[in-house]
Structures are given as C-alpha cells and as structure tokens.
Amino acid sequence: MTLLGSISSAWDDFLGCHLRRRKEKRSIEGEKPAAEIKGELPKLEDAPFDLKGRKIIFVLGGPGSGKGTNCTLLKDAFHLTHLSAGDLLRAEVASGSPLGSELNRMMAEGQLVPMDVTIHLLREAMARAPATSNGYLIDGFPRQVDQGKAFERLLHVVPAAVLFFDCSTEVMTQRLLKRGETSGRPDDNMASIKKRFKVFTEQTMPAVEYYRERGMVVSVHSEGKVEDVFARAKEMLMLRIPEWATLADKDHVEVNEA
Numbered sequence: 001m002t003l004l005g006s007i008s009s010a011w012d013d014f015l016g017c018h019l020r021r022r023k024e025k026r027s028i029e030g031e032k033p034a035a036e037i038k039g040e041l042p043k044l045e046d047a048p049f050d051l052k053g054r055k056i057i058f059v060l061g062g063p064g065s066g067k068g069t070n071c072t073l074l075k076d077a078f079h080l081t082h083l084s085a086g087d088l089l090r091a092e093v094a095s096g097s098p099l100g101s102e103l104n105r106m107m108a109e110g111q112l113v114p115m116d117v118t119i120h121l122l123r124e125a126m127a128r129a130p131a132t133s134n135g136y137l138i139d140g141f142p143r144q145v146d147q148g149k150a151f152e153r154l155l156h157v158v159p160a161a162v163l164f165f166d167c168s169t170e171v172m173t174q175r176l177l178k179r180g181e182t183s184g185r186p187d188d189n190m191a192s193i194k195k196r197f198k199v200f201t202e203q204t205m206p207a208v209e210y211y212r213e214r215g216m217v218v219s220v221h222s223e224g225k226v227e228d229v230f231a232r233a234k235e236m237l238m239l240r241i242p243e244w245a246t247l248a249d250k251d252h253v254e255v256n257e258a
C-alpha cells in the first residue's frame with residue numbers, strides 16, 4: 001500500500017471511529033506506523049455548532065470561477081466571515097507539518113483531500129469568527145455530496161443557501177493560467193487545471209445538483225467584469241436572504257440601483 005493509501009485508510013478508520021463509534025486498528029505498511037499518522041490527524045467533533053444566529057452560505061463553482069474574488073467583496077459588503085477551504089489547506093501545508101506535505105501532494109494533483117481534514121479546519125476557523133460577523137461564506141466546500149452531508153451531520157447545521165458561480169471552462173482556464181503567473185500555487189498549471197476540471201465535473205457538480213434539488217442554489221453567471229459579477233452576486237444574496245439587505249453598505253446598494 002502507498003503512503004497515501006495508508007493515510008487514507010487511517011483517515012477512513014479515524015472518521016469511522018467517530019461516526020460509527022467503532023474502534024478499529026489497521027497496521028500501516030510503509031514509512032509510518034498508523035498510530036503515528038493518527039497522532040497528526042484532526043479530532044472531528046460530532047456536536048452541535050453554535051451558529052450564534054449566523055447563516056452559512058456554501059460557495060461553489062469551478063476552479064477560477066471567481067469564488068475567492070467575490071467572497072472577498074461580499075464579506076465586506078455584508079460583514080461576513082470568509083473561510084476558503086483551499087486557503088485553510090494551504091495554510092496547513094505552509095505550517096510544514098507532515099500532514100501538510102501529504103496535502104500539498106494531493107492538491108498539486110488536483111485530488112480532493114479527505115473531508116475530515118477540511119471539516120476539522122472549517123469548524124475551528126468558524127469558531128474563531130469575530131463577534132461582529134453576520135454569517136459564514138464557506139468557499140470551495142463541499143466538493144462532494146458526502147462532504148456536505150457530513151458537514152451538516154457533524155455540526156448539526158444546515159446552510160441557508162449555496163452560491164454557485166457559473167463560468168465556462170474557457171474563461172476559467174484563461175483566468176487560472178493568468179493567476180498562475182503570480183500565485184505560486186502548484187496547481188495553477190495546465191496539467192493540474194485539467195485534472196481539477198475533471199474532479200469538479202465528476203464530483204462537485206453532483207453536489208451542486210443535490211442542493212439544487214433541495215431548492216438551495218443561488219446561481220450567478222460569473223463572466224464579465226468583476227464589479228458586474230459582484231453586483232449580481234450581491235443582489236441574488238439579498239433576494240435570498242432579505243435581512244442581509246439592511247446589512248449591506250448603503251452606498252453600494254444605491255450605486256447598484258441607479
């Protein structure tokens with residue numbers, strides 16, 4: 001078994017312990033014993049998360065569709081907490097932990113990392129939100145139906161909406177190649193981009209469809225100027241969550257309505 005396979009097994013095992021309350025030990029072939037790898041694993045808590053009245057918005061869309069760009073603008077407009085799952089993972093990589101180096105390898109390949117890592121990082125970051133925060137923009141998560149279900153089940157919360165940025169593959173490719181000139185991200189190159197599109201189509205789009213069937217998707221066409229896309233996203237969110245209209249920066253609202 002490869003190290004990655006071993007780690008995945010350990011992760012599955014670990015999650016299983018929490019979800020099924022079943023303890024199971026597996027020996028790891030390769031560089032590290034299971035116990036040592038498990039020592040690096042996050043502890044997933046299966047307990048209600050106190051939202052303090054805040055709403056959760058999942059923000060989805062293909063790689064380069066504009067999730068991060070719009071979350072940065074929306075967070076300021078509505079005084080929200082923006083949590084990018086990818087940024088949280090990249091911070092773990094930057095920490096230099098052994099877990100981080102495995103994550104880096106998976107991300108450079110465009111693969112999805114085990115969800116207990118992302119859910120753990122998101123939960124911790126959500127708990128650190130300032131008291132002034134009105135809600136959470138969870139950017140780039142869930143990447144699969146099961147990830148979304150696990151998030152809801154483990155935190156005992158239901159998102160208020162799923163903001164979906166709809167963009168053509170051609171435009172996303174151009175943006176990512178341009179971003180790759182300065183981002184320093186190991187996955188902003190043509191080979192990784194192709195793999196990420198495949199994962200998006202095969203694994204993340206079914207999650208978007210799952211939420212669409214639940215009537216939760218707010219779809220925004222994300223081609224065109226940044227300010228236009230942002231105006232559309234903001235308007236759609238205010239329609240979906242009317243109380244946020246009163247939170248929005250009044251100048252912006254007046255400009256958009258003119």
Ligand SMILES: Nc1ncnc2c1ncn2[C@@H]1O[C@H](COP(=O)(O)OP(=O)(O)O)[C@@H](O)[C@H]1O
Nearest residue numbers: 063064065066067068069175179224225226229
């Ligand atoms: N409307 C837009 N027009 C042109 N470039 C954009 C637009 N929105 C985002 N970008 C650029 O495209 C790249 C990808 O956007 P980003 O927000 O990082 O997407 P994602 O978070 O979905 O991967 C970034 O370099 C960003 O500056």
Ligand SMILES: O=c1ccn([C@@H]2O[C@H](COP(=O)(O)OP(=O)(O)O)[C@@H](O)[C@H]2O)c(=O)[nH]1
Nearest residue numbers: 063064085086107110111112113118140141
């Ligand atoms: O919930 C998540 C979010 C991100 N990723 C990984 O992080 C990478 C970058 O994701 P991000 O959302 O930062 O960027 P995008 O691909 O949307 O531009 C993905 O390709 C995955 O390898 C993941 O596995 N699970």
